[in-house]
Amino acid sequence: MATLYKTAQTEFRDVDDVLDERERRSSIKQRVLMVASRGVTFWQRHLMNDLEALMPHSRKEAKVESKQDMGVLNELAEIHNCNNVFYMEARKHQDLYLWISRAPSGPSVKFLIQNIHTMDELKMTGNCLKGSRPILSFDATFDSEPYLQLLKEMLTQTFGVPKGARRSKPFFDHVLTFSVVDGRIWFRNYQIVERDAETGGELTRNAKPTLVEIGPRFVLNPIRIFEGSFGGPTLYENPRYISPNAVRAAIRTQRSAKYASRTAAAAERDARVQANPLPVDPLKDVFD
Amino acid sequence: MSDDEERVYSESEAMMVDEDEETALEIAALQQADLLPQPKKTFANRKDALAALVDEISQSGLEWIQRCDITSAAPIVVDSIENDLERELKFYEQGLEAAIQAKRLVQKAGVPFARPDDYFAEMVKTDAHMARIRQKLLSEQKGIENAEEAKKQRELRKYGKKIQQEKLKEREDQKKAVLDKVATIKKRLRSGDMGEADDFEVDIDSDDGDASIKPARGKKTKGGKPTPGSKRQRKNEKFGFGGKKRGMKNNTAESSADMSGFSVRKNKSPSFGGVGRRKPATRPGKSRRQRGH
Numbered sequence: 001m002a003t004l005y006k007t008a009q010t011e012f013r014d015v016d017d018v019l020d021e022r023e024r025r026s027s028i029k030q031r032v033l034m035v036a037s038r039g040v041t042f043w044q045r046h047l048m049n050d051l052e053a054l055m056p057h058s059r060k061e062a063k064v065e066s067k068q069d070m071g072v073l074n075e076l077a078e079i080h081n082c083n084n085v086f087y088m089e090a091r092k093h094q095d096l097y098l099w100i101s102r103a104p105s106g107p108s109v110k111f112l113i114q115n116i117h118t119m120d121e122l123k124m125t126g127n128c129l130k131g132s133r134p135i136l137s138f139d140a141t142f143d144s145e146p147y148l149q150l151l152k153e154m155l156t157q158t159f160g161v162p163k164g165a166r167r168s169k170p171f172f173d174h175v176l177t178f179s180v181v182d183g184r185i186w187f188r189n190y191q192i193v194e195r196d197a198e199t200g201g202e203l204t205r206n207a208k209p210t211l212v213e214i215g216p217r218f219v220l221n222p223i224r225i226f227e228g229s230f231g232g233p234t235l236y237e238n239p240r241y242i243s244p245n246a247v248r249a250a251i252r253t254q255r256s257a258k259y260a261s262r263t264a265a266a267a268e269r270d271a272r273v274q275a276n277p278l279p280v281d282p283l284k285d286v287f288d
Numbered sequence: 289m290s291d292d293e294e295r296v297y298s299e300s301e302a303m304m305v306d307e308d309e310e311t312a313l314e315i316a317a318l319q320q321a322d323l324l325p326q327p328k329k330t331f332a333n334r335k336d337a338l339a340a341l342v343d344e345i346s347q348s349g350l351e352w353i354q355r356c357d358i359t360s361a362a363p364i365v366v367d368s369i370e371n372d373l374e375r376e377l378k379f380y381e382q383g384l385e386a387a388i389q390a391k392r393l394v395q396k397a398g399v400p401f402a403r404p405d406d407y408f409a410e411m412v413k414t415d416a417h418m419a420r421i422r423q424k425l426l427s428e429q430k431g432i433e434n435a436e437e438a439k440k441q442r443e444l445r446k447y448g449k450k451i452q453q454e455k456l457k458e459r460e461d462q463k464k465a466v467l468d469k470v471a472t473i474k475k476r477l478r479s480g481d482m483g484e485a486d487d488f489e490v491d492i493d494s495d496d497g498d499a500s501i502k503p504a505r506g507k508k509t510k511g512g513k514p515t516p517g518s519k520r521q522r523k524n525e526k527f528g529f530g531g532k533k534r535g536m537k538n539n540t541a542e543s544s545a546d547m548s549g550f551s552v553r554k555n556k557s558p559s560f561g562g563v564g565r566r567k568p569a570t571r572p573g574k575s576r577r578q579r580g581h
Contacts, residue, residue: 053412107341119413122424129403130410135356137386141363146338153342156357163354163399171403172356172394177383182369188376190383194402209391211383214412227337235338239331243314 030162032058033082033103035073038065040090046118047096048088050216053119054176054189055159056131056167058086070099070230077103084158085229088113095244098220099230100158106228107235109154111220112244114184119215126191126212128174133161134189135172141180147225147236148180155185174214183240185220188213353397358386 032055036048040063052060059080064072064087077085085108087099096116101108117124136159142152159176161168177188190211194203197210225236347355364378394401411418516524523529528536556562572580 050412102345107345120417122421125421125425127411127413127418130412132403133356135358135386135390137383138357138359139364139382140360143359144363146335146342147333149342150338150345152357152359153345153347156355157345157347160356169403169409170400171407172390172401173403175383175387175390177379177386179364179379179382181364181366181375181378186375186379188379188383190380190387192387192402208384209387211380211387225338227341234332235334235341237331237333245314249314 030057030084030157030160030165031080031082032084032086032158033061033073033077033080034058034086034088035061035064035076036088037090038063039093040088040096041093043116043118044088044090044096046120047113047116047216047218050119051086053130054134054174055161057161057165073099073101074103074229086158087230097223100154101229102154102157103229106226106232107150107154108226108229108231109151110223110226111185112223112241114219114221115217117215117217121215124213124215126174126189126193126214128191128214129169129171131161131167132169132171132173133163134159134174134176135192136160137175137177139177139179139181142178147222150225150236151185151222152178175211183221183238185222187216187218187220189215189217351397352393353399356390356394358389358393360385 034048034052034055036045040048048060052058059082061076061080064076070087073085073087077083083103085099085101085103087101089097089099091097096113098111098113099108100111136156138152138155142148155178164170173192175190175192177186177190179186179188191214192209193212194209195201196203196207203209221241222236222238223241224234224238226232227235360382364382366375366378369375391401413421554560571577
């Protein structure tokens with residue numbers, strides 16, 4: 001810090017400017033703006049907090065009104081000096097969409113987040129340093145398609161902690177795995193344990209380390225890839241994506257099908273009865 | 289790029305990201321689910337544009353230590369997406385492969401991999417959280433131990449029961465053996481082998497056969513319950529004791545065909561509506577008649 005002040009004083013500049021310049025000079029600078037929309041549930045917020053803990057190069061911002069024009073996010077990113085935006089958009093207090101965008105010029109991806117398990121769950125027993133750099137592990141499937149290659153590149157830049165990032169620790173003690181299964185991207189976070197599982201001592205040579213899951217877990221279902229940041233022409237559209245609204249609607253229609261068929265049958269009967277009136281009985285008044 | 293793709297591209301250009309886009313997606317999904325009539329729909333996948341973008345934003349020019357990404361050798365293939373165990377194992381293997389490979393690469397770049405033991409810093413999960421996890425693990429462990437202990441106890445109890453049954457059987461056998469002995473002795477006595485009968489303290493003739501087994505009335509057997517007296521036993525035999533009572537007195541084909549209880553004489557008796565033997569006229573003799581009046 002002292003040297004920073006010295007530089008600032010000799011050149012009559014602000015300390016922050018000097019800091020920024022230093023960062024700019026470093027070979028890579030990824031900063032991620034992390035924003036949630038209004039209406040996120042506590043579960044979704046916890047997921048965001050977990051991810052923030054894992055990404056020391058992120059900058060958390062107050063909630064954004066989701067109905068607003070998303071161009072605001074680009075401006076926000078510019079204000080905070082971020083070149084990536086990680087925007088969690090909650091809809092109907094239940095669905096969570098994730099936008100990952102390279103801020104000013106794109107591209108951007110929209111995912112649906114499914115199967116969320118946060119770090120709070122007691123099943124996941126691993127732990128890691130706050131701010132240590134992750135190893136990003138990708139499934140080989142990512143190289144099979146251009147859109148997956150693009151997703152891989154974007155995920156690397158967003159989730160990877162750049163070397164020497166502020167608040168980061170210079171060690172590696174966890175792996176983030178991204179795997180493509182069933183057309184979705186599955187996210188897992190494991191701690192690397194380099195200790196003997198039984199003795200607790202140092203690993204012998206050639207012995208494999210073990211992995212213990214830290215969490216969180218979630219599944220990203222890609223919806224669309226846009227050329228611009230939060231907009232622009234669509235480059236990719238997932239043909240297998242079904243929106244959760246459609247799923248819910250289908251369930252509802254299935255449930256209402258029974259009632260609908262009953263009412264339809266009743267109406268049909270009414271019509272039939274009206275169309276075919278009973279013939280008048282000629283012997284009706286015989287006994288009167 | 290084919291013409292088809294071009295058309296989709298120009299269409300989608302007009303489609304900006306807003307609520308309309310969401311509804312369009314929903315319609316697409318409904319169409320997929322065969323709930324709406326399905327117009328011919330093409331999904332954008334502009335491979336060349338995507339590839340160009342990858343080249344544009346790629347960081348592959350950087351040293352590996354800046355990126356720290358590792359791609360697995362083989363793609364993940366799972367038989368069933370629902371099979372959690374298989375799926376998670378595949379993810380684990382992928383992570384492990386990356387961890388091993390990364391360690392080599394990190395050390396090659398001259399950067400420390402694992403943190404030293406004396407390096408303490410804030411962790412992602414707090415100590416309190418880790419304590420809770422440990423507590424849960426311990427309680428789970430304890431639960432497993434308890435369950436195993438209970439299982440063992442159950443087994444033991446089952447074993448104990450078996451032993452008890454064996455013991456009872458042994459007693460029964462002993463009793464039988466004694467009775468057999470008695471029977472043989474009796475036989476020998478009858479055949480006159482034994483000589484003096486008076487030497488034998490038991491009055492053998494009086495208790496023959498089953499009667500010898502039946503203990504006296506009200507006496508307690510070894511089981512603890514007093515045996516009912518002979519009258520009660522007879523009654524039990526006759527009227528039933530335990531078991532189903534319903535329908536016991538109903539006629540059956542056999543019982544109605546059974547004529548063993550039928551006697552012609554009884555049938556002709558007045559109590560059965562027969563005439564029976566007439567009582568002779570009760571006219572006294574002459575002398576009695578003359579005496580009386």
